[in-house]
Amino acid sequence: MEELALNILDIACNSVAANATKVWISVSADTAKDLLSISVKDNGRGMDKEFLSTVADPFATTRKTRKVGMGIPLFKAAAQVADGMFSIESEVGKGTETKATFKLSHIDRMPLGDLASTVVTLIGTAGEADIVFSYTVDTQNYVFDTGEIRKVLNGVDINSPEIIVYIKDMIDENITRINGGLIL
Amino acid sequence: MKTLEELQAIRDRMKTQMASRGAADGDDIKIVVGMATCGIAAGARPVLNAIIEEVENRKLENVKVTQTGCIGMCKLEPLVDVIVPGKEKVTYVHVTPEKARRIVASHVVNGNVVAEYTMNAKA
Numbered sequence: 116m117e118e119l120a121l122n123i124l125d126i127a128c129n130s131v132a133a134n135a136t137k138v139w140i141s142v143s144a145d146t147a148k149d150l151l152s153i154s155v156k157d158n159g160r161g162m163d164k165e166f167l168s169t170v171a172d173p174f175a176t177t178r179k180t181r182k183v184g185m186g187i188p189l190f191k192a193a194a195q196v197a198d199g200m201f202s203i204e205s206e207v208g209k210g211t212e213t214k215a216t217f218k219l220s221h222i223d224r225m226p227l228g229d230l231a232s233t234v235v236t237l238i239g240t241a242g243e244a245d246i247v248f249s250y251t252v253d254t255q256n257y258v259f260d261t262g263e264i265r266k267v268l269n270g271v272d273i274n275s276p277e278i279i280v281y282i283k284d285m286i287d288e289n290i291t292r293i294n295g296g297l298i299l
Numbered sequence: 300m301k302t303l304e305e306l307q308a309i310r311d312r313m314k315t316q317m318a319s320r321g322a323a324d325g326d327d328i329k330i331v332v333g334m335a336t337c338g339i340a341a342g343a344r345p346v347l348n349a350i351i352e353e354v355e356n357r358k359l360e361n362v363k364v365t366q367t368g369c370i371g372m373c374k375l376e377p378l379v380d381v382i383v384p385g386k387e388k389v390t391y392v393h394v395t396p397e398k399a400r401r402i403v404a405s406h407v408v409n410g411n412v413v414a415e416y417t418m419n420a421k422a
Contacts, residue, residue, distance in 0.1 A: 116340055124344060125336050132368070186336045229344075235351075236344050240334055240366045267303050271310045271317075276355035276364065281309060283348075285301035 116189055118228020119153065119217075124236055125186040126155045126213050131241050133159030135210065138237070138244060142230065143251040144299055149219045151199075151227075151299070156212040162205040170203065190215055197224035219299075227299045231286035234259065235279050248286070250293055257289040316360070327363045328407055330354075331380040334366040337373035342395065346377045349396035353403040362407060375418065381406050390418040 130138045135157035143152045173188040191201040194215035205211040248259040332347045375392040
């Protein structure tokens with residue numbers, strides 16, 4: 116993985132695989148605290164304690180855990196090399212939240228990368244599930260919600276290439292606006 | 300600036316187009332991109348985006364672009380399947396955004412399989 120946006124896509128795909136009907140992605144940068152926080156939360160089927168204790172360890176993967184595989188260990192490692200923290204909380208029947216923090220200015224922190232592509236790719240894999248993407252830099256915030264988009268589309272497929280390209284540009288424009296010249 | 304109002308206008312135009320075309324999903328050409336950890340790490344996301352952009356730029360209305368998870372051939376990722384109704388599925392391996400654009404132009408639009416990018420060419 117070369118950018119955090121790809122880790123986010125991968126983690127969020129787990130949410131979709133867990134039959135979530137809603138996935139919340141939050142990316143938040145605080146320049147004063149020199150902190151980048153990423154959270155992927157879902158209302159999917161969740162994991163029990165035993166399973167949860169093994170998901171961050173790639174070598175603990177058995178046939179039963181094959182569906183999780185390398186995605187979570189890679190995300191955890193990305194946080195740890197950048198002086199960050201990683202946590203994953205889950206409850207059967209309620210959902211899962213995966214959180215990672217990073218020291219924003221750390222030399223080994225991967226760039227955020229193409230978040231707009233990640234969101235639209237996720238829309239393509241998510242079927243009917245809704246995606247809420249929140250992007251914050253200091254006091255500026257942008258929230259994208261497929262629920263809102265679907266209301267506007269009123270039956271037109273959100274995954275039509277024309278719509279997807281439009282949505283991607285829309286998210287890109289807003290990220291650029293929120294960044295205000297900052298490269299994250 | 301892209302706005303929800305403009306999106307509404309696009310929706311209205313698409314609804315009119317869909318009504319005139321008539322819905323016959325069974326005749327659609329399907330393009331399927333592998334999108335598990337292995338695919339993502341190998342570069343599947345830019346490949347998927349290139350395909351979507353190409354389909355949109357060429358205004359291909361009979362093409363559906365979808366995604367699938369890991370199919371167990373991780374070392375050949377990014378993998379792209381092209382399924383033309385009534386024909387055998389073609390699997391392309393080690394696809395890049397450039398190769399993907401050529402696959403759309405040659406195979407999807409003109410019906411010519413790009414043999415050198417297929418799994419059989421690598422085997």
